[in-house]
Amino acid sequence: MHEDIKLARPGHEKYVENWIVSMENLAQCGIKTICYNFMPVIDWTRTDLNFKLPSGAYALRFDQKKFAAFDLFILKREHAEVEYSAGEIAQAKLVFEAMSEAERTVLTNNIIAGLPGKMTDSYGLDDFRSMLANYKDMNSDALRQNLFAFLSKVLPRAEAMDVKLAIHPDDPPRDMLGLPRIICTADDLNTLFQALPSPSNGITLCVGTYSSRPDNDLPAMAKQFGPRIHFSHLRGVSRDPDEQRSFIEASHLDSDIDMVQVIKELLNEESRRTEKEAEGQKIFIRPDHGHQMMGDIGKSVNPGYSGIGRMKGLAEVRGVIRALSAQK
Template sequence: MRESWRWFGPDDPVSLDSVRQTGATDIVSALHHVPTGDVWTVDEIQKYKSKIESGNSEHSQLVWSVVESIPVHENVKLGREGCDRYIDNWIASMENLAECGISTICYNFMPVIDWTRTDLKYRLSSGAYALRFDQKKFAAFDLFILKREGAYSDYTENEVSEAHDVYLQMSDEEREQLARNIIAGLPGRMTDAYTLDDFRKALAEYADMDHDQFRQNLAAFLNRVLPRAEAIGTHLAIHPDDPPRDMLGLPRIVCTAADLDTLFESHPSKANGITLCVGTYGSRPDNDLPQMARRFGSRIHFAHLRGVIRDPKEQRSFYEAEHLNSDIDMVKVISELLKEEKKRTGSESSPTKEIFIRPDHGHQMMDDIEKTVNPGYSGIGRLKGLAEIRGVIRALSATL
């Protein structure tokens, strides 16, 4: 497996020199400064690639191998007239990346917002901090802070009552912080943060969008992109919706194994693959991650290895756990990925032989607690996760 590390560019609190010390060999990054919908030019890609790889002559090697992400313009997701030019630009960016030697692209088709959490610094019993999604807090935001039109129809009477109690118990400052946590531009987004009014307007654009139409919009995108990706040897790896279920009245279509079956039945191209985000899929109790890793192994081009612990009383609530101590059997997942790599050996028709993996998210802990960090992307917590994952890989590899 190829050990990779998410890096957010020169302003990332975790420097490339620090990344080298983790033992990771591959960088996962993006041109965060390029506006959504614009073309990533060869010149800009090469400049960024040079920043990452310029120290290789004197230090251990780092290679920009995976893009996360080229954002898909909202007009494409909405299927608006004239969106073809944004798809053309996406294809041009993909082609330019391939010209520069980068052929694995993680992307998502989540409407309006990227991954969503209610708490960006949830204190654990160990004293470390984790990301958390609290369903009751989220409902309180949706119903009583955002006051989304039609929101009440998404909740039972008991859920509305519980959310109201949570809302009343929060101070004004806590309510403002909750809103910022949910709608702010989090790592992985390439747009400015929304105001509440902006957010309401963006959500309203999807008022008449159902799952079938949204799948058709994804299909229209892939119909254009996949033939070219296959021709140039690029592997696309769609990331699941996070959390993997409908929310805020938005249709979500990459949440379960059944969703992936639908995706591959409609678009069987070998370039059409997935990012196996273990923590995201694992936040649904009906997703069996070892089974999914086995079933979709040939489609896995990239894997985010993290786990979550779901609230036993409210399965939609979870916090991000230690990488090897969660509701997900990470050892079994890694075993399935290693078996898939072994299958690929000697197969000319397979995607890249080795699967890119990265320790996704990590606890804010030890010296990082007082530092400014990108939520979920502090250095020490991810280093701990990578070390644990590396140990599992070494141990399992000796027996396969």
């Protein structure tokens, strides 16, 4: 998604049309479920890409204190301090001062350079500050209206080709770095569907992303938004009990959410679709991220996408699906 679309800059219409053409080309190839996001500047963000677990495997992690240290004392974002309490600033300073230069470099790379969210070459700090500055006058309402304007052009063409769009939540699902985030909660989704009720307007139920904030009830969301779910990422997180904004990407069945109940709700939704149509649309799934483990340790892989950990997660998820399906 080109940044000019999110900013609604003059001339952004050509990028919207390019996006539509790409969508139509995919549809002609039989690919009719499209996952996308509307996150400004950054994609999913973590502070640790190789956090060692007691098992010896490695996981992705988001540490709020480290993130604050980056924001306040490495990036030195203008007016960042107004978004933190005095206690948080003091904690962040301690974390920053305890880090070596090498550790500060790794943290910076993890947040702005090393993740799939980079749209071109890796950002430097000055580039990153410049990109963030583009949104200094953008609030959530304005960004949401830009999303609605984009979808108002795309959805009629999607409907014509029976394409289902599945928006991915903002990860982590809250405002950060002064950037507004608009797909974070059930209320955000209700607002989206009230504004644009098109049957092609749907979601990616990324269980791990939504569950990284404690006020999201994932089984309830899977049930409430069932007809709108076209894709689901079935991973979970374990939040830090002392700092709920910090989390580790957990094993697929051992997180803070009831993955079995989420999968049960998705299977129920698929059954309802089949009752309506002989060929009810399936909900595509993937295990999403996995731990780096066993023979994958030490290999060069995209963060979260090592083979063995993802296959382990997929096997566990498929086992749940098979067991639940046998009960019907």
